[in-house]
Amino acid sequence: MWIYFKLAWRNLFRNKRRSFIAGTAIGLGLAALIFTDALIIGMNENMIQSATASFLGEGQIHRKGFRQTQSVEATINGLDDVVADLKKEPIVRHFTLRVMNLGMISSAANFSAVELVGIQPETEAAVSQVDEAIIRGSFFSGPNDHDIVIGSKLADLLEVGLGDRVVVTVSEARTGDLSQEMFRVSGITRFNIREMDAGMAFIRLIKAQQIFGIPDNVHEIAIQFTGSQYGGDESLPFWEKYSQNGNEALGWTKICSELKAALDLSDFSTLLIGAVLFGVVALGIVNTLFMSLYERMFEFGVLRAVGTRPFGVAKLILCEAGALAVLSILLGNSIGFIVTAAVGKMGIDYSGIEWAGVTFRRLIYPVMEMRQFVIYPSWTFLLTIIVGIYPAVYAAKLSPATAIRKSL
Amino acid sequence: MVTSEYDTIIETKAISKTYSENGVPVHALTHVDLTIRRGEFTAIVGPSGSGKTTLLNVISGLDTPTSGEVWLSGELLSAMSGRRLSDFRRDHIGFIFQAYNLIPVLSVEENIDYIMLLQGVPKTERHRRVADILKQVGLAGYENRRPPKLSGGQQQRVAVARAMVSKPSLILADEPTANLDSKTGAGLLDMMRELNRQTGMTFIFSTHDELVIRKARRLVTLQDGTIVHDEARS
Numbered sequence A: 001m002w003i004y005f006k007l008a009w010r011n012l013f014r015n016k017r018r019s020f021i022a023g024t025a026i027g028l029g030l031a032a033l034i035f036t037d038a039l040i041i042g043m044n045e046n047m048i049q050s051a052t053a054s055f056l057g058e059g060q061i062h063r064k065g066f067r068q069t070q071s072v073e074a075t076i077n078g079l080d081d082v083v084a085d086l087k088k089e090p091i092v093r094h095f096t097l098r099v100m101n102l103g104m105i106s107s108a109a110n111f112s113a114v115e116l117v118g119i120q121p122e123t124e125a126a127v128s129q130v131d132e133a134i135i136r137g138s139f140f141s142g143p144n145d146h147d148i149v150i151g152s153k154l155a156d157l158l159e160v161g162l163g164d165r166v167v168v169t170v171s172e173a174r175t176g177d178l179s180q181e182m183f184r185v186s187g188i189t190r191f192n193i194r195e196m197d198a199g200m201a202f203i204r205l206i207k208a209q210q211i212f213g214i215p216d217n218v219h220e221i222a223i224q225f226t227g228s229q230y231g232g233d234e235s236l237p238f239w240e241k242y243s244q245n246g247n248e249a250l251g252w253t254k255i256c257s258e259l260k261a262a263l264d265l266s267d268f269s270t271l272l273i274g275a276v277l278f279g280v281v282a283l284g285i286v287n288t289l290f291m292s293l294y295e296r297m298f299e300f301g302v303l304r305a306v307g308t309r310p311f312g313v314a315k316l317i318l319c320e321a322g323a324l325a326v327l328s329i330l331l332g333n334s335i336g337f338i339v340t341a342a343v344g345k346m347g348i349d350y351s352g353i354e355w356a357g358v359t360f361r362r363l364i365y366p367v368m369e370m371r372q373f374v375i376y377p378s379w380t381f382l383l384t385i386i387v388g389i390y391p392a393v394y395a396a397k398l399s400p401a402t403a404i405r406k407s408l
Numbered sequence B: 001m002v003t004s005e006y007d008t009i010i011e012t013k014a015i016s017k018t019y020s021e022n023g024v025p026v027h028a029l030t031h032v033d034l035t036i037r038r039g040e041f042t043a044i045v046g047p048s049g050s051g052k053t054t055l056l057n058v059i060s061g062l063d064t065p066t067s068g069e070v071w072l073s074g075e076l077l078s079a080m081s082g083r084r085l086s087d088f089r090r091d092h093i094g095f096i097f098q099a100y101n102l103i104p105v106l107s108v109e110e111n112i113d114y115i116m117l118l119q120g121v122p123k124t125e126r127h128r129r130v131a132d133i134l135k136q137v138g139l140a141g142y143e144n145r146r147p148p149k150l151s152g153g154q155q156q157r158v159a160v161a162r163a164m165v166s167k168p169s170l171i172l173a174d175e176p177t178a179n180l181d182s183k184t185g186a187g188l189l190d191m192m193r194e195l196n197r198q199t200g201m202t203f204i205f206s207t208h209d210e211l212v213i214r215k216a217r218r219l220v221t222l223q224d225g226t227i228v229h230d231e232a233r234s
């Protein structure tokens, strides 16, 4: 068997140019796959980041049913205990409390429906990027209870700027009485997410609890974990533990199921791209193997004449396929590594482009993983061998007399 | 000399071979009966297209006759599977072709080694036999050369060495001297004849070359796929 490896490896370098071209072609397919995989991971992380880090958080706790009804009365049960537990949770880095209510916001010029969100500025800044989204003014820097931070599109609609007054009208819990309060615009945000820029306003938690009529209660706890793997892990015991007592704890995959679906789709597209690339690569391999088979027909005839079994020449062809695969993998992994590393340093600018309801907000950086340099090369190797079966069987079936005659 | 059924190494019984070239049948061999005894040194001659190559291919099982039987060392070739036939050739027949006999990416030693590797001969034994046979063909010291770095005559000598190293009972050579000048060709034939005498191996070769024909002990002449002349010489 060893002799076939030796023969195959030497034959690979017999026509250096052709082997190199074929190896590069196959390698490029492999490199493209590695790069695509890395890019898609980068894109997904970017999307998850955009979706979870801008406001949602990687996980959330609500009263069961709040997400569907948005009912003001549906506050989290046993809040003090939940908060005390969360503080002890090793995988939780930060969490922040929120209340939210639909209402009306009006200025001297105009009015609009709004989702009024009460937040704790310090912890909110740690969990989400509302503070970073400020484009004018500040994020609750002063002690004033009547500060309000509104989205840029909402500010345009209301024709208000910093320091201008707006009036907020919401209905109180239980009684349903309308409650009105005057605020001063102290900050304007822009997320590049339409619903947030046109439909959200932030005030301090205490103030919101007061005008909503739910003192000491909250609707939502947004959580940031110590690692990005936890939020997307639906089997994490954490969710179970905090889904007690009528509450419900969910990770981002459940909160934005639309995003989850988009990510699953991108997994599928990696697969599809992989299938297409490998299809092209397979043709290249068959072509190369047949070319060298036809070129060396006489040699195969001699090998058969002197007593090589039909399966022996098949083994030789398969070894040559394997040798070609090894060369291709060396080239492909190198090209894939260099390209992915280079692009990973520079980043790709997709900012402003919207996909699955999320707008990319920063550069996309392809993410290299060991797996890409192991799994895809293994596929390449396997594919090369499988594809090599065709010329191998062809060579095994050749009559030695025909092989010898054809080439003279 | 003891006469036994094994005295006959090859017996063809009414073999015919018909190719079809674009639907037109080409009768390469027609009812050829040929018996070869062990130790013969026989030349097959005849004009181009007379069926020499076809006859040698059919005798060695490289090709199958359209009809008729080939018996080799008492075995019927057509009864063998592809794998069995390969092993049979490996163990009983040595081949020498007109040119490009050797695998260019293997050294002289590796080329000769190849058949013994297939046979599973142990390494030290292989090494010894390679050294011996290279000495016999006058190429001692050429073990590590690659075939492209040898002259045509040297390549053919290595081919003879490879054909003989597994100690086959029969050596088939299809125009072994066609790519050599006549002097080198005659030299190769002298060497083959000498090995034939020493080892008792049976040699059958086809040729066009007058100088080579003269070395044969038996001359079988083909024309249009039939044997028209069969003469023993001394």
Ligand SMILES: Nc1ncnc2c1ncn2[C@@H]1O[C@H](COP(=O)(O)OP(=O)(O)OP(=O)(O)O)[C@@H](O)[C@H]1O
Residues within 6 Å of the ligand: A402, A405, B019, B020, B021, B026, B027, B028, B046, B047, B048, B049, B050, B051, B052, B053, B054, B055
């Ligand atoms: N595979 C094939 N297909 C069709 N015709 C063939 C095939 N092989 C041989 N022939 C024909 O059979 C006849 C005998 O061919 P063969 O090669 O045996 O002759 P040869 O005596 O060896 O000739 P040369 O001296 O030129 O080598 C020729 O007419 C040849 O064209």
Ligand SMILES: [Mg+2]
Residues within 6 Å of the ligand: B052, B053, B054, B174
């Ligand atoms: Mg011929």
